[in-house]
Amino acid sequence: MSIAGLLAIAGAVLLIALALRLQLVRAEEKRLRLRLANAARELETLQASFGRFAPAPVIERVIANGIESRGEKKEVTVLFADLVGFTSLAESIEPTVLVRILNGYFERMSRAIVAHRGHVSTFLGDGILALFGALEPNPWQANDAAHAALAMQRELASYDEELAASGLPTLQLGIGLHRGSGVAGLVGSRELVQFAFVGRVVNVAARTQVLTRELGAPLIVTDAVQETLDPRFRLRELPPTHVKGVERPLVIFALESFEG
DSSP: HHHHHHHHHHHHHHHHHHHHHHHHHHHHHHHHHHHHHHHHHHHHHHHHHHTSSSHHHHHHHHHOOOOOOOEEEEEEEEEEEETTTTTHTTTTHHHHHHHHHHHHHHHHHHHHHHHTEEEEEEEETEEEEEESEEEEETTTTTHHHHHHHHHHHHHHHHHHHHHTTOOOOOOEEEEEEEEEEEEEEEEEEEEEEEEEEHHHHHHHHHHHHHHHHHHHHHHHHHHHHHHTTTTEEEEEEEOOBBBTTSOOBEEEEEEEEEEO
């Protein structure tokens, strides 16, 4: 065979080898793209799942930096809500019905809070602790919290109509708002970590919520909130009241509506 023939055969073999190699590379590229797409979907699913337990900004921070132990001092408006007389009511309701009522209640209240730039910190039995301004600076946090509280009342009124139509007991809600400084950060143990806000302001908001029963006003704010509220919120001043853990009487107001 001539040299030209040998070169032709060698060239053909080389082309076949290159073609096979290209096929292998393309197959590997396709496999890697598929793995990457699956990993992206898994990450989205994981983020969505964790999003039910922690605010999205916190999850993104943990993904980027890992779990940090440092805390930040922040000015926050705290909303504390609790159902009136629900403990005794729960004793007369079937467990499955009770859970269904609570889930519907929490869903509607959470929706109102998130719609006004707040986030639910935790559920305490039938109580709700929500924070405004804890995740990021928010100069309008008091207004947002007040709007959220009024929206929660409207949501509950609508939900009560649904409950009554189904022959179920209706719910009553008390809400307290207070504003102050505290420390926000990830806290917990090796088994459980959560984003928390620690400070006296949380206790005062809880005490303010208790006053809703004593004073017959379903939504009460302290002067720390009132001082920064939009003047279009309609407030009614209540008698200064002593609460546990606070030396001076609380200056408080019933928040009745927004006349915008």
